[in-house]
Amino acid sequence: MKELSTIIALTDSFSKLPGIGVKSAERLAYSILEMKEEDVKEFSLALQNAKNLVHKCPNCGLYAEGPLCDVCSDPSRDHSVCVVISYPKDALAFEKTNAFHGIYHVLGGVLAPSKGIGAEDLDIDHLMQRIDDEGIQELIIATNPTLEGETTALFLARLLEGKDVKVTRLAYGLPMGASLDYADSMTLQKALEGRKKL
Amino acid sequence: MKELSTIIALTDSFSKLPGIGVKSAERLAYSILEMKEEDVKEFSLALQNAKNLVHKCPNCGLYAEGPLCDVCSDPSRDHSVCVVISYPKDALAFEKTNAFHGIYHVLGGVLAPSKGIGAEDLDIDHLMQRIDDEGIQELIIATNPTLEGETTALFLARLLEGKDVKVTRLAYGLPMGASLDYADSMTLQKALEGRKKL
Numbered sequence: 001m002k003e004l005s006t007i008i009a010l011t012d013s014f015s016k017l018p019g020i021g022v023k024s025a026e027r028l029a030y031s032i033l034e035m036k037e038e039d040v041k042e043f044s045l046a047l048q049n050a051k052n053l054v055h056k057c058p059n060c061g062l063y064a065e066g067p068l069c070d071v072c073s074d075p076s077r078d079h080s081v082c083v084v085i086s087y088p089k090d091a092l093a094f095e096k097t098n099a100f101h102g103i104y105h106v107l108g109g110v111l112a113p114s115k116g117i118g119a120e121d122l123d124i125d126h127l128m129q130r131i132d133d134e135g136i137q138e139l140i141i142a143t144n145p146t147l148e149g150e151t152t153a154l155f156l157a158r159l160l161e162g163k164d165v166k167v168t169r170l171a172y173g174l175p176m177g178a179s180l181d182y183a184d185s186m187t188l189q190k191a192l193e194g195r196k197k198l
Numbered sequence: 199m200k201e202l203s204t205i206i207a208l209t210d211s212f213s214k215l216p217g218i219g220v221k222s223a224e225r226l227a228y229s230i231l232e233m234k235e236e237d238v239k240e241f242s243l244a245l246q247n248a249k250n251l252v253h254k255c256p257n258c259g260l261y262a263e264g265p266l267c268d269v270c271s272d273p274s275r276d277h278s279v280c281v282v283i284s285y286p287k288d289a290l291a292f293e294k295t296n297a298f299h300g301i302y303h304v305l306g307g308v309l310a311p312s313k314g315i316g317a318e319d320l321d322i323d324h325l326m327q328r329i330d331d332e333g334i335q336e337l338i339i340a341t342n343p344t345l346e347g348e349t350t351a352l353f354l355a356r357l358l359e360g361k362d363v364k365v366t367r368l369a370y371g372l373p374m375g376a377s378l379d380y381a382d383s384m385t386l387q388k389a390l391e392g393r394k395k396l
Contacts, residue, residue, distance in 0.1 A: 001268040001269045004263050006244070007261065009244040010247075010248050013237070013240055013245075018226070020226075026290075027216070054202060062199075063205065063231060065204060089224075
């Protein structure tokens with residue numbers, strides 16, 4: 001018995017997703033065969049729609065269904081404060097806090113010389129132009145607190161030294177609900193350095 | 199900013215898959231947006247094909263694209279030995295060994311009174327009929343070595359006592375490549391009970 005070509009094709013597709021290995025892909029493909037026909041149809045349509053209806057906002061790089069994304073086209077948001085993120089999905093985390101009402105700019109990655117990703121691969125020129133065009137007064141650099149994210153943040157800060165714009169970085173420290181037992185020493189060191197008077 | 203309806207729909211579809219939580223579903227949905235259009239089209243088509251082209255073999259319950267599955271329609275296989283499995287996917291594990299050339303019968307689950315799954319929900323009557331019709335001489339019960347799988351195996355063995363068919367169960371013991379350190383006591387006990395002369 002050879003595996004059915006239909007199942008092989010489906011397994012292949014699942015295994016192209018990030019974090020899904022061959023074994024998981026096989027398990028997921030078989031689970032589709034047991035799913036309701038309606039659910040599978042919806043799934044198939046949702047995949048097509050994702051490619052057909054969604055594109056990147058030409059202004060900030062977030063995903064959009066209209067000509068501009070919800071953030072850029074919303075006049076009630078504070079267009080003078082801009083969070084700089086690596087990927088569109090990162091904006092979601094900020095939106096979920098309900099604590100940020102500014103705008104975004106998506107770099108499209110982080111500087112990673114080892115992977116051949118340099119400044120020219122990131123959407124930096126356009127960011128510079130936006131600062132002038134849109135009168136952005138503060139840039140909050142929100143790349144991940146990793147080696148590459150830090151490098152990118154420092155690079156941007158240097159680049160922006162001449163511009164009349166405030167450049168800030170998200171605070172480092174203990175995550176809420178964390179246990180000191182499990183905090184790594186880098187984080188603890190940053191939490192000490194950034195301590196505040198109560 | 200609300201999440202785009204297209205992305206919400208796709209996240210919903212992913213989260214209906216087994217073992218995929220909301221966070222993973224979100225991550226996968228966003229990864230689709232970054233995938234090549236061709237790959238997404240293939241994925242969407244593979245999902246549709248899985249429902250349109252694949253059905254269960256009316257004889258044994260394995261998945262099939264033709265009228266019967268590859269196993270049932272293959273005269274070169276030994277139709278006198280039948281492995282009884284819970285789900286179609288289980289056959290794959292046997293096929294990968296290249297050590298089994300008999301046929302299969304899919305029960306469609308295991309007995310689980312706590313979930314309301316009784317003997318009438320499993321494909322047992324049809325199995326009885328197949329023993330007579332196809333001249334099956336040995337049934338190898340290959341339900342999982344869990345409480346429910348064991349119960350199902352014992353139930354079948356009882357039921358088959360009157361029939362002129364040999365009923366066997368897969369051997370228990372240490373998995374190959376395992377370390378004694380990590381073997382649980384139930385498995386070790388079974389391995390002791392089933393020890394063989396060298």
